[in-house]
Amino acid sequence: MKLHVAPPSPRAFKVLAVARHLGLDFELCPVDLLNGANLRPEFVALNPNKKMPVLEDDGFILWESNAITQYLTSKKPEGGLLPPDPRGRADVSRWQFWENAHWDPACGSLIFERMLKKVFGQGDPSPVQIEKGEEEVRRFGGVLNGWLARRRFLCGDHLTLADFSVGAWLNYADRAQYPIDPFREIKRWYAGLMEIPAWRESIVKPPF
Ligand SMILES: N[C@@H](CCC(=O)N[C@@H](CS)C(=O)NCC(=O)O)C(=O)O
Numbered sequence: 176m177k178l179h180v181a182p183p184s185p186r187a188f189k190v191l192a193v194a195r196h197l198g199l200d201f202e203l204c205p206v207d208l209l210n211g212a213n214l215r216p217e218f219v220a221l222n223p224n225k226k227m228p229v230l231e232d233d234g235f236i237l238w239e240s241n242a243i244t245q246y247l248t249s250k251k252p253e254g255g256l257l258p259p260d261p262r263g264r265a266d267v268s269r270w271q272f273w274e275n276a277h278w279d280p281a282c283g284s285l286i287f288e289r290m291l292k293k294v295f296g297q298g299d300p301s302p303v304q305i306e307k308g309e310e311e312v313r314r315f316g317g318v319l320n321g322w323l324a325r326r327r328f329l330c331g332d333h334l335t336l337a338d339f340s341v342g343a344w345l346n347y348a349d350r351a352q353y354p355i356d357p358f359r360e361i362k363r364w365y366a367g368l369m370e371i372p373a374w375r376e377s378i379v380k381p382p383f
Contacts, residue, residue, distance in 0.1 A: 177231040178243075179204045179221065183381035185282070185343035186240040190228045193244045193339050196373035197254040209294070209382075241271040244336045256336045266330045270337035274344075278319070281311035282344035285351040294383045309354045316355050323360035327367070334371070342368045346378055 178194065178201050180187035194201050206212045206227040213225045221229045222238040230237045230246060237243055248257040258264055285308040288300040319341065322329070329337040345365045348355060355361055368374050 176201045176233075177204050178202070179206050179218070179227050179229040179231070181206045181208045181227050182377070182379040184208075184227070185286075185346060186279075187228050188346060188377050188379075189339045189343040190230070190240050190243045190247070192343070192371075192373050192377040193247050193256065193336065195376060196339075196371065197247060197251040197256070199247060199250055241275060241336075241340055244271075244339060248336060255333060256339070258330070258333075258335065263330065263335075267335045267337045270329050271340045273315075274337075274340040277311070277315045278341055278344060281308060281315055282347070282351065282353065284308035285312065285353060286347050289351045290347070290381070290383075312353045312355065316353070316358050316361060320355075320358040320360045323364045328364070338364075338368060342374075 176199065178187075178190060180191060180203060182188070182191060182203070182205070191203070206218065206229075208227070212218060213222075213227060218229075219225055221231065221236055224238065226238065228238070228240050228243055230243045232246075237246055245257065248254060252259070257267055284304060288305050288308060292298060292300055326332075328334050329341060342365060345353075345361070345368075347353075348365075
């Protein structure tokens with residue numbers, strides 16, 4: 176199984192951390208986004224969206240990070256990251272959809288403005304975009320914090336894919352300056368995620 180990834184990205188992180196946590200064998204194929212590796216024909220043949228991560232498994236090609244994490248759990252259902260009962264699974268889906276719809280764009284915009292924009296030669300951070308990003312992180316971070324106040328992990332007492340998908344973005348909370356200071360439950364939960372060996376092992380400092 177091959178994972179085509181740019182490891183510093185939270186979208187790559189969740190895939191790598193899940194694969195490692197489950198103890199799956201895989202080949203890490205680096206995608207150098209800074210040098211446009213995602214635009215090369217051989218990569219576009221894997222994902223016409225020109226985006227990583229992409230999984231390749233014996234002729235099966237899958238893109239979209241959350242779909243990849245679900246596929247990985249099917250290789251080791253006993254790993255416990257995706258509950259077998261319909262409600263438990265729906266709860267995990269809820270948070271993975273939420274992450275894709277709200278949390279990824281909110282956190283991603285601050286990562287882009289404060290960390291990536293200059294590196295990609297797109298000029299200075301835009302105060303308007305930063306204000307918008309901060310507003311969204313406050314809004315959805317408030318939801319996350321309130322939810323976690325009554326739970327150890329996002330879907331209850333056990334670690335699931337939901338924690339990997341949503342928590343991945345917290346790896347850049349300091350560098351991208353998310354306005355999450357008042358959110359104590361998020362911090363408590365994230366400190367717990369940092370105790371997971373595969374989590375720590377998958378954190379990669381970007382080369383800038
Ligand atoms: N919804 C997709 C988003 C993937 C994505 O946006 N990947 C970014 C890097 S973090 C990318 O490859 N961007 C390259 C580009 O858009 O040119 C997922 O979760 O897999």
